[in-house]
Amino acid sequence: MSNVKGNAIVAQSGGPTAVINASACGVIQQALGSESITGVYGAYNGILGVLQEEIFDIGAEASETIELMKTTPSAAIGSCRYKLKRIEEDRADFERVLEVFKAHNIRYFFYAGGNDSMDTAAKIKKLSEELGYEMIVMGVPKTIDNDLACTDHCPGYGSVAKFIAASAMEAGRDTESLWTFDTCAVLETMGRNAGWIAAAAALARRDEQDAPHLIYVPEARFTRERFVQDVRRVHSGLGRCFIVASEGMAWEDGTYVAEDKGALAKDSFGHAQLGGVAQVLKKIIEGELGLKTRWMMQGLTQRNAMHFASRTDRDEAFICGAEAVRAAVSGTSGKMITLERTSNSPYECTTALARLEDVANGEKKLPRQWLNEEGNMPNEKFIEFARPLIEGEVQVPMEGGLPKFMRFERKWLPKKCARYDV
């Protein structure tokens, strides 16, 4: 058991997912039942809420509100993309975090996020030790990108995978119905550096007819010539072609396909990317093969699709949050909860721990050997990995034909520190 007694704060960071609130709910419900933890607080908009001392009392929220977090997508506590200054160059941000923690007797810090967040958490822990402020720091994994090191997979991925696969399946039936007119289609997915999300569309394929027929990810070599050949081959066989492409796809010289300068005008910020990968591929297919091509880009809807979230993913997200608290009150600190697959058939998964620093410095790409030789379709190894993660549906409470989501009342803690400008 930990000797540390005090308040706990939970914060969410980076891009939201369908199940990051389920993780936070795990933290909150477990913390509220723990003797070592007195108050349970939320940091409004991630670490920004700590820096600006915008903290609210989650323990004061209705228990139904907290329970509804399990079926509410996105970051209900508030998220941010603020990067703390580097501790070696400027300790100001980190010292401020500790100042606020001390002022509110916050002794437990639970941070749900990706590798940048784990880096931040690790540094906060280090500084608290230097300053002799006793506290426990725990990381909770979160990312739709599935690119965190040290864990079999990440909470958030299973749900986006399920939604993208269903979308490819459904939109693929449109192209199959109307191929005499709309012959090709391109679905663009998120995934700036890793192809895990686009790859998930392969789960939609039960036979050769099924969409998608081609999947492109950043981990495989991509050339215009090979792409045109691929589409021509699929089209000559089936009379149609449905493609899934990751936004992070790059040409052989390393430039993003989405930045194809000839194809797209610059936007008002001078960014080359106005559209995306899907529009560039559409242009190539129409230009080189003369085949009418539809495109789609689901954007934010894909990472928040709670209405079709994976039950497996949602449950694991909750467990990761609850386990972080269990580990913390047992005296563990400086670790992130990880998922360990102990069996694939039947699927069984348990939690373990990894050092925050090891997660912070790692990145997990889609293994090249999980793709076919041509690099245009994930193979059985990927399917074996991903299939269990999309199993099951979440029953979302409905009202008037639409999901019922929660929102916090936000009872703010009184400010005790001087103002701090970020």
Next chain:
Amino acid sequence: MSNVKGNAIVAQSGGPTAVINASACGVIQQALGSESITGVYGAYNGILGVLQEEIFDIGAEASETIELMKTTPSAAIGSCRYKLKRIEEDRADFERVLEVFKAHNIRYFFYAGGNDSMDTAAKIKKLSEELGYEMIVMGVPKTIDNDLACTDHCPGYGSVAKFIAASAMEAGRDTESLWTFDTCAVLETMGRNAGWIAAAAALARRDEQDAPHLIYVPEARFTRERFVQDVRRVHSGLGRCFIVASEGMAWEDGTYVAEDKGALAKDSFGHAQLGGVAQVLKKIIEGELGLKTRWMMQGLTQRNAMHFASRTDRDEAFICGAEAVRAAVSGTSGKMITLERTSNSPYECTTALARLEDVANGEKKLPRQWLNEEGNMPNEKFIEFARPLIEGEVQVPMEGGLPKFMRFERKWLPKKCARYDV
């Protein structure tokens, strides 16, 4: 009772919907149980399948396959956008249709589609009378656009409305979580001439905080100045702004916003529209207000979202199909099944009949008085109309975490006519 005895053919036309197969299933199951109808056939790819004599025996399909149509999106029989030549100028196409019908003793023609399809059906009926070929022609309403005349609403609309509203709700929570970074967002919906689909996103709003905060449709005047004012006002109140925009939005001079020539390069076919409305609006917000803006364009996924279809819509689609057969075998011809709302609270809806010509020549836009004065949000009149249409969920059979859809075996009828080039 009709004295007409012979085979029936069912055809699907135009853009697919989540529930057009439910309508076809209603036709098929009802026709298979009817004494006046001998064989039940499907026209592969709509009227193209009739012209090219590509017809298959749906009665020979497994009954489980036919039952699964109720939960399979898009046009399983195959659809097309082929427009028959005008009968006044060139009767060739119409005479060909009759030639094929005669060759296979097809005496019942069920056509699921929009107003163009009802026009085609009306002309086929007229020519069959001229030529003295006894047959029954019935229309089944289908369109996500909800713009058909003579009917309270159209099968297909309720499901796209439910999905778009849920998408706005979910993606809206993303902007709410991450507004310090991604401050604005634009969701583009289908709807080339009418704003029904974009308007449906208003169903997602339960209070002022909820997305979407602004909705733009073709039926209201749209100017750049007013748009910038709208976004500035919402942003200054909430710190964020979530917008839904119909692809059919036009500037005051009548040109589509999506064709904004300064903003977007031409594609390889020389079309001005490479991107869409969402990207144009993003460019305006970023340029005029300096607020980072995300955008999304769900494309084909929105009209095929069976995984979250409206139960009300799906059931009504089925009933329209079954009613078309009931009416046909009772001797009715030249009519389309319509939906009549007899009560709104509780919602009750029955079917009626409209002349094919009346549907063919009509178009139903979103009434201007169903929008607020500013023209940037549907009002209570619209909500009252639309809410019942999205009620209930469809239980889709699942397999491996994803929907299980059907596909026909397609036992082709032997060809009896000469080849015909379309």
